[in-house]
Amino acid sequence: MENTLEIGAYSFGDTQRGPDGSSRSTAEAIKNLFDAIVHADQAGLDYFGIGEHHTVSMPASSPGAIIAAAAAATTRIKLGSAASIIGTDDPVRVFQQFATADAISGGGRIEITAGRGSSVETFPLFGYELNDYDELYAQKLDLLLTLNNSSTENVTWSGTARPSIPQLDVVPRPVQGSLPIWIATGGSAPSSARAGRLGLPLAYAIIGGQPHRFAPLANLYRQSAAQAGHSGDNIKVSVATFGLVAPTKKEAVERMYPGWVNLNVEMGRLRGWPAPQRGSYLAQVDAPNAYFIGDPDDVAERIVDLHRHLGHMRHFLQGDHGGLPQEHLLESITLLATEVKPRVERLLAAK
Amino acid sequence: MSSQSARSSQHTTTIGILGAGRVGTALARQALKAGYQVCIATTQPAADNALLVDIVAPGAVAVKSSQAAASDLVVLAIPLHKYRTLNPGELAGRIVIDAMNYWAPVDGVFDDFERDSRTTSEVVEEFLRDARVVKSLNHIGYHELEEDDRAAGAPMRRALALAGDDLEAKAVVESFIDRLGYDAIDAGPLAAGRSFEPATEIFTGSHTANQLRALIQKARPLAVAA
Numbered sequence: 001m002e003n004t005l006e007i008g009a010y011s012f013g014d015t016q017r018g019p020d021g022s023s024r025s026t027a028e029a030i031k032n033l034f035d036a037i038v039h040a041d042q043a044g045l046d047y048f049g050i051g052e053h054h055t056v057s058m059p060a061s062s063p064g065a066i067i068a069a070a071a072a073a074t075t076r077i078k079l080g081s082a083a084s085i086i087g088t089d090d091p092v093r094v095f096q097q098f099a100t101a102d103a104i105s106g107g108g109r110i111e112i113t114a115g116r117g118s119s120v121e122t123f124p125l126f127g128y129e130l131n132d133y134d135e136l137y138a139q140k141l142d143l144l145l146t147l148n149n150s151s152t153e154n155v156t157w158s159g160t161a162r163p164s165i166p167q168l169d170v171v172p173r174p175v176q177g178s179l180p181i182w183i184a185t186g187g188s189a190p191s192s193a194r195a196g197r198l199g200l201p202l203a204y205a206i207i208g209g210q211p212h213r214f215a216p217l218a219n220l221y222r223q224s225a226a227q228a229g230h231s232g233d234n235i236k237v238s239v240a241t242f243g244l245v246a247p248t249k250k251e252a253v254e255r256m257y258p259g260w261v262n263l264n265v266e267m268g269r270l271r272g273w274p275a276p277q278r279g280s281y282l283a284q285v286d287a288p289n290a291y292f293i294g295d296p297d298d299v300a301e302r303i304v305d306l307h308r309h310l311g312h313m314r315h316f317l318q319g320d321h322g323g324l325p326q327e328h329l330l331e332s333i334t335l336l337a338t339e340v341k342p343r344v345e346r347l348l349a350a351k
Numbered sequence: 352m353s354s355q356s357a358r359s360s361q362h363t364t365t366i367g368i369l370g371a372g373r374v375g376t377a378l379a380r381q382a383l384k385a386g387y388q389v390c391i392a393t394t395q396p397a398a399d400n401a402l403l404v405d406i407v408a409p410g411a412v413a414v415k416s417s418q419a420a421a422s423d424l425v426v427l428a429i430p431l432h433k434y435r436t437l438n439p440g441e442l443a444g445r446i447v448i449d450a451m452n453y454w455a456p457v458d459g460v461f462d463d464f465e466r467d468s469r470t471t472s473e474v475v476e477e478f479l480r481d482a483r484v485v486k487s488l489n490h491i492g493y494h495e496l497e498e499d500d501r502a503a504g505a506p507m508r509r510a511l512a513l514a515g516d517d518l519e520a521k522a523v524v525e526s527f528i529d530r531l532g533y534d535a536i537d538a539g540p541l542a543a544g545r546s547f548e549p550a551t552e553i554f555t556g557s558h559t560a561n562q563l564r565a566l567i568q569k570a571r572p573l574a575v576a577a
Binding site: 119120123130131133186187188189190193208209210213216217219220223224227270271272273274 | 376393407432454456459460494554
C-alpha cells in the first residue's frame with residue numbers, strides 16, 4: 001500500500017459548444033487541452049493523462065502527439081495516455097511516439113497506459129474486425145511489452161496481429177531504459193487478475209457506482225501479482241474518476257452539470273439511454289458515490305477515504321466533457337494542485 | 352408434473368454462474384447473500400479462477416463449466432457475442448437464465464443478431480437446443496443488483512422481468528429473483544423478452560411491480576407483431 005498519493009487530471013479533449021449548442025472546432029479543443037496541461041505543470045499537479053478518443057465531442061485522437069508537445073512545454077508533470085487503444089494501433093508506433101516524447105521531456109516522466117477503450121470507433125476507422133478484439137489486444141500488448149523490456153534497439157517479435165519483427169531496430173530507446181506501462185480497466189475481476197499475473201501497474205477507471213467497492217478487485221490484483229512472483233514498484237494501483245473542484249461544492253456541482261447532460265444526451269443517442277435526469281446526477285456527487293465534484297476539503301477527504309480501501313498511489317479526475325468552459329477546467333486544476341494535494345498529504349500523514 | 356414443479360422451485364439450492372466478469376461476480380455475491388450455494392466457471396480452468404472467486408465472491412467455488420452447468424439453476428453471464436463458446440450438451444435439460452444483452456455500441460456489430468429478427472435469447476435458445484432458457488436479470492445494472500434489493504413486501508421494491516416458454520423453469524427463476532430481493536414479473540413467452548432488451552423503457556429504468564406490469568402490457572402488441 002502506498003502512503004503518498006499523486007494528484008492528477010485527465011481528459012479526452014472537450015469540444016466547446018456555441019450558444020445554440022452546436023460544436024465549436026475540434027482544433028480549439030486540442031489547443032485548450034494543451035494549454036490545460038501546461039497550466040497543470042505550472043500549478044504543480046503531479047500527472048496529466050490524455051485518453052484516446054475519436055469523436056467530435058472528445059477529439060484527443062493522438063495522445064502521443066499532444067504528449068510530445070506538452071513534454072517540451074512542461075518541466076515536472078508526469079504525462080501519460082489514459083488510455084492508448086493499442087488493439088487498433090501499431091504498438092511499434094505507440095512506443096516510438098512515447099519514447100520520443102520521453103527524450104524531449106528529459107526522461108522519466110512519460111508513461112503509456114494500454115487499454116481497450118469503452119467504445120469501438122477505432123475498429124472501423126483503422127479497419128479492424130471487432131471479433132478479433134481479444135486476440136488483437138493480447139498480441140499487441142505482448143509486442144508493446146517486448147519493445148519496452150528490450151535491452152537494445154534491436155528487437156525480435158512474431159505474431160499474427162501484425163507483421164513479425166525479425167531483428168529490426170526500434171528507436172529511440174527511453175532515457176531510463178524503459179517507460180512505465182500501465183494496464184487500464186473498468187474493473188472486471190479477470191482483467192485485474194491478468195494485470196497482476198503480468199506484473200504491470202493497474203489503472204482503474206471508475207465511472208459509476210461506489211468506488212470503494214473496487215477494494216476486492218485491487219486485492220485480487222495484488223494477490224495475483226504476488227502469486228505470480230511479482231513484487232516491487234511496478235505493483236501499484238491508480239484511480240481515474242469523474243470530478244471537478246471549485247471554490248465551493250455548490251459551484252462545482254453547477255459547473256459540471258451542463259456538460260454531464262450533454263455527454264449523457266450524446267451517449268444516450270448512441271446506446272439507447274433515456275434523457276438524463278438531474279436527480280441521477282445529484283445522486284452521484286456526494287460520498288461514497290462516483291463523482292468527485294466539490295470544494296477542496298470535500299474532494300481531498302473523499303480521495304483519502306478511498307485510499308483506505310484501495311491503497312492507490314495516484315488519483316486523477318476528469319471534469320471536462322460536454323463543453324465545460326475552459327476557465328472552469330483551469331480553476332479546477334489550480335485547486336487540485338494547490339488546495340487538494342496539500343490537504344491529501346496532511347490527511348494521509350495523520351492516518 | 353405440478354408436484355415436481357413445486358418441489359424444484361422450493362429446493363433450488365445451487366446456482367451455477369458462467370462468467371466471472373462484473374455481472375457474473377455481482378450475481379454470485381447477491382446469490383450468496385440470499386443463502387444459495389454458488390459456483391462459477393469460465394473458459395479458463397477452475398484452478399485459474401480460484402483466487403479470483405475467493406476474493407471477489409467469497410463463499411462461492413470456482414469449478415469447471417460442466418460442474419457449473421450441473422447446478423439447479425444456471426446463469427449465463429458472459430459477453431453475448433461469445434455465446435457460441437457455451438456447451439449445449441452440458442446445458443441440455445438445465446434451467447438457464449440468459450442475462451446477456453446485445454450492445455453493439457460497446458461490443459460491436461454481430462451478424463448473428465443483426466440478421467435475425469428474433470430476440471437474442473431466442474437465438475441463444477436455438478443454439479443451446481435442449482436448455483430451458485428464461486430471459487431475465489439482463490435489465491438491471493450490475494452494481495444496482497447489489498444495492499437495490501429489498502425484502503419481499505417492502506414498499507417500492509424493484510421488480511425484474513422474466514420471459515420464457517417453459518412454465519416450470521419460469522417458476523424456479525421467479526423464486527430465485529424473489530430471494531435475490533426483487534419482485535419477479537412474467538412478461539410471457541421468450542419472444543416477449545423483446546420488451547426488456549436494451550434501449551427499451553424497461554431496460555433503461557427502475558420500476559416497481561405495478562409499473563413494470565404496465566410497461567410490459569404496453570409493449571405486448573409490439574412483441575407479438577415482432
